[in-house]
Amino acid sequence: MRDRFRLQIPEPAAAPSTRRDEPPLAPAVRLLVQRWRVEAALRHLGFMLRVRGNRIAILFDTQVTVLELALDPDGGLALSIRAFLGEVILVAPARAFAEGRNEEAGPARIEIDEAGAVSVAWQHTFPDEVDGDLVTNGLSEVCDLAESIHATLVEDFYLKGVNCP
């Protein structure tokens, strides 16, 4: 009975962040409040977080994922999610592999810099407020892609992972 009751509760409508007769929040305050939304969404999922300023890091076995929130010039909230996997030794072939995977056109992309540092990135700009569901979707995209390429990077391109000695 209790479970059925819970299932029937619809999601409450999102409350407006500011009312017309109230001054808008200072940019730093607005950014902080939105960071808490991201933190809350992640803690709700049970992640252990390391928070420094507007960067929130989650440590996984094979990568470190950092979520970073910033205000863009138009007042939008830009959220970037980037998983750091480590460094590959065979940089050029790994970049060719990454280009091929990126053409498969998922919302997250693999990036490998000239030194061989591999990351998987996803970005989104929210016009007003951060949407917890979109954040968790973005995180899933990044983590799924990072996990799916990890074994190949290790075996074929000699990845030295961020959490490996």
Next chain:
Amino acid sequence: MNLPDGIANAEDRLGVSVRVHELLLAPLAELYGDSVCVEQAPAPEHGVVQYGFDHGEYRCAAAVQPLNDRAAIVWVTARLGRFHTEYGRALRWLACNREDNTVGLSVGHECLERRELWVACSRVTTPGDRAGVREMLLDVRSELSRLTVALGPWFPQSVEGARLHLLEKECAQSEDEAMLMLATFPRQFMSVLESDEAYAGRVEPAVHVMVNAWLARWSRVVEQVEKLAESAPDDEDSPERRTFLLSLKLVALGRLGRWLEVMQTAEELGALLADPREALLTHRAGALYGLGRYEEALALCRPAESDGNPRLWFWKSLAQARLGQVEEARESYCEYERIAGPDIIGREKLTELLPEE
């Protein structure tokens, strides 16, 4: 579709808690800024999120709790500290200090078992009451500042809430069994150090000093700090560590009534601080009073100084009482309590000096 009453009410209740939660965020960010973090988020979509932040040495939490279809409860708690000695006395002091105050004493079974002091404040809030939530947070902030005036000086052995929080976080990640004992069973921790020299050698010596301070073993604190100063000359030690150790020594000497040494250590510590005069005034005033130099103590507690350092009103009051200025002593004491709130230990000390009415 019409929902059954129970479900419709639950929906309203959660909608209200979401809107009240919105009211909490902006003033929390403005007052405590980046120090605030999300501690728990059992139901963020319903505004049920617990935020944690430090107010000086105290660890605070704030959250919204659904109540009914018109209002939700906003609550704030502050963990003031853990007391391995004199817990009963500290609890009594706080109970009297917080009597009839909106930010009141909070006591539960767990808190008593852990020998901790907590205060709490809650408010039934309707979704439109933005100003009310802000006022509540401002009230909590000012009451916590009032508490620091007297609680710290009377009970310097407390393990402050903010430090406890950090220790617990570190211990949760540590596999060192002795370190796990540190915050909860400091006596046992010290026994391990005393019985296992090899282990003791691996523990940062400042930790020994700190734990002895928690246990109010003041003579040992002084001995250890002096020994450490001999073994590590000033230029080899970091200023932060020296400041930390000298601060502990200063408090220990005060508790032991070694007033001349308090004056000397205050000089030494002053050389390391950015604003030594402000930070060390109360120690100097206390030492001058302890040495019986009442006129000098009184000269130090001028009104301009006392404005920035309310504890000076207390020393001024005692010095005036010693000099036979009974009315002035009472007035100074009233000013002190106006800032710090009721202080039963301070009253006792002053009453001893005043003629019986």
